[in-house]
Amino acid sequence: MKNKYDYIIVGAGVAAATVARGLLLDKHDTSILILEAGPEIKAKDRRFWWDYITRRERPYTYTYDQKWEADSSGNIEYQTDGVRVKAYGGSTMHWGAWSLRFKPEDFNLHTNTGLGADWPMNYEDLESYYNDAESFLSVCGDESENWVPRSKPYPVPPFQWTAADGEMIKAWEQLDVVYQDGDINPGKSSKIRSGKMPVARYRKCMTTGTCKYCPIGGRFNAQYVLDDLKNDPRFINFEVRINTPVHHVNVSSKSKIESVTFTDNLNGKQHTVAGETVILASGAYNVPKLLRASKNEFWKDGIGNDFDLVGRFVVSHSMLNVVGKAKANPNGWFQEYDFPTLMSHSYNTKEHQKKGKIFMFKNRTTPNTDIAQLMIDGKTREEIDAIVYGEMEVNLQAFLEEKGKFSNRLEARSGVDRFGLPQTTVHFSRTDEEMANAKDRLQLLEEIILKMGLEITSSRVDKPGGHHTTGTARMGTSPENSVTDKFMRVHDTDNLYVCSNAAFPTGSAVNPTLTLTALAFRLVEHLTNASKTTETSKKKQWEYQL
Ligand SMILES: Cc1cc2nc3c(=O)[nH]c(=O)nc-3n(C[C@H](O)[C@H](O)[C@H](O)COP(=O)(O)OP(=O)(O)OC[C@H]3O[C@@H](n4cnc5c(N)ncnc54)[C@H](O)[C@@H]3O)c2cc1C
Ligand code: SF4
Secondary structure (H helix, E strand, C coil): CCCEEEEEEECCCHHHHHHHHHHHHHCCCCCEEEECCCCCCCCCCHHHHHHHHHHCCCCCHHHCCCHHHEEEECCCCCECCCCCCCCCCHHHHCCCCECCCCCHHHHEHHHHHCCCCECCCCHHHHHHHHHHHHHHHCEECCHHHCCCCCCCCCCECCCCCCHHHHHHHHHHHHCEEECCCCCCCCCCEEECCCEECCEEECCCCCCCCCHHHCCCCCECCHHHHHHHHHHCCCCCCEEEECCCCEEEEEECCCCCEEEEEEEECCCCEEEEEEEEEEEECCHHHHHHHHHHHCCCCCCCCCCCCCCCCCCECCECEEEEEEEEEECCCCCCCCCCCCCCCEEECCCCCHHHCCCCCEEEEECCCCCCCCHHHHHHCCCCHHHHHHHHCCCEEEEEEEEEECCCCCCCEEEEEEEECCCCCEEEEEECCCCHHHHHHHHHHHHHHHHHHHHCCCEEEEEEECCCEHHHCECCCCECCCCCCCCECCCCEECCCCCEEECCHHHCCCCCCCCCHHHHHHHHHHHHHHHHCCCCCHHHHHHHHHHHHC
């Protein structure tokens, strides 16, 4: 390890991988140190895959937060245990890889509704970086659906709908989206449209459908990128250290970040290492915790926290779930992949922003027959047939957009987890109005399940959780309303950046990682000041990826 690096990046997830790769492609001898608190868990390992298939064991689950490492207060439990992977590769070790753009209205939530916040940029400002991110993550999708304006096609064609999607598509085609009282255009209506889920299928996906542990690296995992960077002889000054939780960011003045202090978990020794620029890519839980822990004579309450905003405005997604049942499944339908193929943005529109936009998709595990598992369980052909053609469950789900509230806050509590990171408390409540809106949105899903001729067996709003936590160090226009500026630089510092979902002012109704990756590309451009002639940057990406 050197004493000083051009860049220190805290965390080794997709944000870190995207930024490191961009900086190295720009200048091969850039010195970069990535410090990752968690261990390395081997990807593409046949034995791990076999254990996953036969025993449902995932090799990374021991890195999840445990019940005793995190809790929540407020009128609803915030689920942290069993969610985040703390390891080399971060949560892309087990993510779904659904890769969706935010929509233009997401950047103007406050202007449009008086709630939540606006972004200090527009969709158009991010559009070209979405193209970069889609190429990098190798997203397959169908641009002809035109859900959002786009200037480039998807790099890979979409997965087709499964036979099991057909009945839901029929129901959608028979139903109208009717804009309601309180919407921008009450009374207006249009049909529910069906779309194909864009997924980051990296390299050669063989559609074996065991994506929570992919045997061949078919689903994007930040680990593959970091491995490639480490093994590339051009990048002589690139280092990744695992098992190294960072505890403190050190300053020499209010604006100048000097170094970070971390522990080597393998021998318990503490080290301080200097960086010209420090980038916190440690996820929406650990960015605010690290900022607040970094107190000094210039920042009494932690870096970036002069206005008590660090850790506030926690946003998740409220997951809506409606399950329907049919007495028989005469066609023997089952969801063939380990990801959903059918989705719709029809209720994810500006008109629905006030009450709560939802992004709908058919649950990847229903209809609920896992033939491989039934065979592993030793069922006979007759028993399997009886299950396949017997009772059928279909589950329609949706993410509901939440609006950040000052009172919802994520912070450290005393004690550390097994990797030396501070334990977590999330203070999170939903108002009566938010609950009423969620129930109203649930009825939209119920209508669809009923239209399919199914009997509703369950209809619920799930508890919020860490999967898509955003907003905890949000970007904005000034230190009074935000933690970072529009380039994710912590206000009033020269060289400290946040590259994380933490910087999102709003969470929209879709998964965050494509937007995070787009922001990471934008950050690289900002840091390198490179003029973005797309020809060159595209060439670089594809050259590297193939
Ligand atoms: C089950 C699940 C499914 C998901 N599916 C999708 C999906 O389909 N589509 C989508 O867009 N998003 C999905 N997400 C969200 C997605 O995983 C995250 O948006 C993404 O992983 C965030 O990347 P990141 O690099 O910012 O942080 P992370 O992946 O969280 O990586 C941060 C890393 O930093 C390390 N770290 C933290 N603090 C410190 C410290 N102080 N010192 C050193 N290291 C530290 C952590 O150990 C971790 O490895 C899913 C999330 C979960 C949990
Ligand atoms: S379907 Fe594709 S991504 Fe999923 S496990 Fe199979 S090869 Fe990997």
